[in-house]
Amino acid sequence: MEAEGCRYQFRVALLGDAAVGKTSLLRSYVAGAPGAPEPEPEPEPTVGAECYRRALQLRAGPRVKLQLWDTAGQERFRDSWWGARCR
Numbered sequence: 744m745e746a747e748g749c750r751y752q753f754r755v756a757l758l759g760d761a762a763v764g765k766t767s768l769l770r771s772y773v774a775g776a777p778g779a780p781e782p783e784p785e786p787e788p789t790v791g792a793e794c795y796r797r798a799l800q801l802r803a804g805p806r807v808k809l810q811l812w813d814t815a816g817q818e819r820f821r822d823s824w825w826g827a828r829c830r
């Protein structure tokens with residue numbers, strides 16, 4: 744698949760209990776991309792699912808696009824997983 748100059752696109756979903764650090768981990772990773780803003784120090788609990796993007800140049804070859812899904816750990820916020828879209 745050719746997407747914005749990237750040859751491949753991978754979708755990764757982070758699942759886990761509430762407040763184990765899923766959002767913090769993803770935001771730090773995405774903030775590590777050149778030109779990205781600093782992540783918020785105290786993220787709010789995730790409602791439904793949120794999508795982050797990052798492009799990555801693999802040392803061995805192609806540039807790839809990552810679609811990283813952060814999901815709600817709190818059970819009461821999981822109902823809205825299915826309506827989430829990656830913009």
Ligand SMILES: Nc1nc2c(ncn2[C@@H]2O[C@H](COP(=O)(O)OP(=O)(O)OP(=O)(O)O)[C@@H](O)[C@H]2O)c(=O)[nH]1
Nearest residue numbers: 761762763764765766767785786788789815816817
């Ligand atoms: N000490 C410590 N605290 C962390 C670390 N990562 C995240 N936290 C804190 O743990 C709390 C929860 O972090 P989140 O990233 O929101 O956790 P989450 O798993 O995304 O939570 P949900 O969205 O509710 O599923 C926040 O107050 C963070 O600042 C870490 O590596 N060390």
